[in-house]
Amino acid sequence: QSVVTQPPSASGTPGRRVAISCSGGSSNIGANPVNWYRQLPGAAPKLLIHSNDQRPSGVPDRFSGSKSGTSASLAISGLQSEDEADYYCAAWDDSLKGVVFGGGTKLTVL
């Protein structure tokens, strides 16, 4: 059981918006920036959002991140079929002295 919790699945229809939540505690999300990764089937993870809400170069502005207290959220607007992937949040944990990943959310585009 991860110390950072994500819903195991999410879904949406093309063109709509979907949000994926990430819930942690005071030693991880509450104290440190959150990063988001996308993992397409059979591929390595890719950085999607860092420092809560920053998009690396090349990531479309359809992807946005936010954080409030001990929770964070990844929003994807204008959903596309190629957005079907697993999404992970992660943050440094001051108590564990390591990075904690959420369990991952499998996004299905209906």
Place this chain on the structure above:
Amino acid sequence: EVQLVESGGGLVKPGGSLRLSCAASGLTFSNAWMTWVRQAPGKGLEWVGRIKSKADGGATDYAAPVKGRFTISRDDSKNTLYLQMKSLKIEDTALYYCTTGWIFVAWGQGTTVTVSS
């Protein structure tokens, strides 16, 4: 463009050892903090540990499940990161990725470790 290429994976018996390598290019490796992340079959991502740059002290941190059994090291002259794994357990079976920096910008394709009798 940063490229990371992991190698050294394979099949090993419980209690055995294995050393993984991650060859890096396209970055100033000596300045980079490097991390190992693993993914068990059908499971999520799990942080294994990291090593800081020598300029930042070169310290290592490990996840609780591997502490005392795994050792991360680096050879800046070869732009290579290592993961020495000892006393391997069945639950160490996973795809092992190396990645860069604080925020894991670049990832390799991973190398598979299978621990089985």
